[in-house]
Amino acid sequence: MAETVKVDILICGAGPVGLLLAYQLKRMGHSIYIIDRHDAEKQSMFGRATSLFPRTLEMLDQLDLLEEMNQIGVIGRSSVTFKDGKRLASRGWHSMFTEMGETYLDYILNIRQKFSMDVFRRRYQKLGGLVGTEWTLKEMEIHEKDAEHYRVTSMLHGGSGGTKVVKSKYIIGADGGRSTVRQLAGIDFNGEERTYRWVRIDGIFKTNMPDAEIGFNAIESKKHGNVLWVQLEHGVQRIGFALNSEMYAKYGDTMTIEQASAEAKEAMAPFTFEIERVEWWTLYKIQQKIAMHFVSGPVLLAGDSCHTHSSGAAQGMNTGMHDATNLGWKLGGVLGGWLKEEILKTYESERRTAAQTLIDLDEDFSTCLSGHVPERHAAMGADPNEVFFHLFQQSIQFNIGIGIEFAANILNVDPHAGMVTAGKRGPDCLLRAPGSHIPTRLFQVTKNTGIFSVIVFAGQPHLTASAVRSLRRVMDSKTTPLEMMPRGSFRLLTIIAGYAMNADTALGVEKFGDAYYDVDHTAHAKYHISTSRGAIVILRPDGILGTAVDLDEPGIIAQYFSAFTRT
Template identity: 50%
Template sequence: MAQNSTPQVDVLICGGGPVGLLLSYQLARMGIKAYAIEQHDKSTQAMYGRACVLYPRTMEMLDQLDLGETLEQIGFIGRSAVTYHDGKSIRGRGWGFISKPLDTFFDFCLNIRQKYSENVFRDAAKALGTVMHSNTKLIGFTVDDGQGEYKITAELQEEGGKARRVQSKYIIGADGGHSTVRTIADIPFQGNKVEEEAVMHWVRMDALVKTNMPGARLGFGAIESPRHGNVLWIAEDHGRTRIGFALPNEVYEKHGQHMTEEVVKAEAIIALAPFELELITVDWWSLYSIGHRVAKSFRTKERVLLAGDAGHTHSSGAAQGMNTGMHDAVNLGWKISGVLKGWFTDSVLETYSLERRAVAEQLIALDKTVSTLISGRLPPGYSGDAHKVLGDVLESSAQFTIGLGVHYEANTINKDSSVSAVEPGWRAPDVLVHRPGSKIPMRLHQVTKNHGKFWIVVFAGSPFRTRSKLSALREYLDDPQSFTARLTEAFSFITVIAGPGLQADEVLGVERFGDAFYDVDESAHVRYGIAADEGAVLILRPDGILGFAAGLHEGAKLAEYLEAFITRKSKKWE
């Protein structure tokens, strides 16, 4: 193939599921040229099924990427849960943790089948110029250790057997548990199937149903079955319901991989007892066994990265698969974009594998316990009733499960600080602020959208008491030697002023730091643990994680933090 017919792109994305599509959208949003491929023709695959729950933290991140509202118009808003044992309602078990108060304005789960979330991501990427090339298979790739920019040369096979070669600076494997990218890169996939005398087999189905179970359309349900484990019940989009249960061993031994829809439907009816169940239409069903695996690294040879199921696989017991994949995609999207744009050093991209693999290991450790309990069995080290133990485990791990408790250890972009009550590496709380003159509050996350830049948030405190510190900060930032003059424009400023005001510059006594907003009742300052007579400067990562905090008078510390990973200005991307 002639060299001039070989496309050269920044990133080759392998995989057209939600992770690959969300990455495609993010890269296009941030001005990065990507080539996205999907081995299968989505139009001929099962139209429904697979993942269906998006947790609160996932919704926060998608909203910061301007995708939340579209998804909310389609999915089912789930805020409540019911659990039944012998037909009687029991509190504090099953999905009861969903009903507890949450520190987020997205205090719900969005139950939306993967087909529809994929459609939203695909359309958003396409609107920005990135098209998913379906029926295109990755055959192989090589990594050139030479000096050229396009170090990846990939061999693709398109529909009809046509060969194509694509060169890229990076390749991302978002191609599922049987990842071709991971296999070719020879990245060990550590773990195995659940090792028990009786391997756990689960059934999942989406159906239009009729039932006399109270609360069937509240959002979530669990039926503690003596034969089918902890039966899953989720109200989905378009009036559908996701039903999941452990298949009794004797049923699997009788039918095995020759399981039929009629057998599965009959077992679902038994599983819901004593409630009645009529399956009007079954859109999709699946039988699978449980396995837990994690890639040794999510990045290798510097230019090869993994995301989603390509990097980690586990059960669907706590509905973590798509959520964890979304978190991978968001974490990776801004980092690889910033490196490609020349904003960040490679040390930022290096944190991707460190951060996300640690979360995957934590998830798998939890899922090994949860999946066993959902199957109606007790894991080693536990005693008592499996259903009650499951409720306790889900309750104790709720913050991690819904994503608000996911956090990262100290590294290049998470630097310890004692200025704020929120620790670096943790999610920045979504607090309310007001635009000048507006009586309608806005969320901080609405102001700090994810466009790949860091947000430097100047919590000004009460300006009448912090004016000297604000003056010192303004003087430092305006100095020609300040980091604002030396570093690439990988950050933006906003100011949050404690109390009401009329005109920000006049109230502050200095020129405002980016757009100004008012913390009218000082609740935002209180939530972050910032005294109104002290103020502080917080640096938020593009993904809404707190990276660093310093006092208003500590401009040099801000510079030290940013200069560790933000490059000096160049003409290429200005």
């Protein structure tokens, strides 16, 4: 008789997206079982996704994961592009580093997927989380909630021949482009496969290319397209290039590593190139597809299970981690009983729109990187490298993640104060804790533990005293706008413009949660909040601005939370 396991969530796919979700949900106190048909810890060959951009780094930092990953990976803050052996200052990846935007994490972290997964897995298992390796989902049945709210019954088959039944409240498909969860749920996966084939090789290389160790380089090759060069951790590098029609006719899909290595040597011309050791390599074709739904009842999809694209802009793992971060706190709050299940609809509307934007960009990027100019951009010129550079520049803020924004919904409500748009990343800023000479970042005191941050920008106390006192009376009353919120579902913070020896004394009333000082008023300025008026800002657990109101409008906070919380 098969063993039966009951958990809140069954996650299929123990890759970076599945593990990141498992970690978030486990530290919110939920029971998780994550399975994978492979045992990643036993794999000797690895490669795949490598580069993490600033917004992803901010998310990982707010989940207390980035510090460990920074100790492993390569910090990239520069790039060089070459053509015919000479530097091109006019185009290339370096433009990204000059437009990092309003972030203190102004770098790209190059870390191979295996090592990201190792960090996520260790942190999840440290919380007592279970990983079932060499288990495959074979059957899935969706039914009405039972007395314990279990709606999904899954049949698993083990590599050694055993079977297991898992009853869960939700099932998450993080099991890649061929997702079994998606197929069993009958969710369409629409898009197309391109004729382009790309090669990626990781290993220990020798080259006389200048600045080969700085992070990202590119070589504009007539034969091999836009050749990618990435410095990875542990002294490893990656080279990537496209197979043109002539090469594909020569090798087909049976290209060997010896043939790929020979082409890599040509791709690096006029620089010398030798391979000392290969750690991983792949020849793959490009797919650009998106699932019709990311949410279907208790079935949820994330990462490659619901969108696939090329690695041309290095967005794959970043986009999957954005999915995981967006879904994690929402599902955790639903399971915790304080968020309405309808909030999961915002996961699909927000992340599917972002994924579709990426796929639209990727169609153009992959065409250019393969040595062709997209038909719709023919007016930009005949050189695919120049066209790629212009398209890349236009989308930099989206690519680094800082510019991703979500449309209005129950979580993103037009603010009454400030000028930051709801649905956009709330600006990070430097604050001072009481008595400290060392600044701390707002994102460091608003960690993503699944709770909202209600921030009182108190302005200059001598100018906002009346409004602050009135707000204190409302907060102390039995009808406080936060009374409906379960204990532990939000944090209060006070940010005072200037500095004082004691926050309560400066305000004339008790501060709202912990107090921090905006010594030079830049925090107020970044949120476009007048220091003579102040405001209340609500940040979602993932750092996105939910809404903002004037100090004398606390009742609107109650309206905001009532749309998606259970009373």
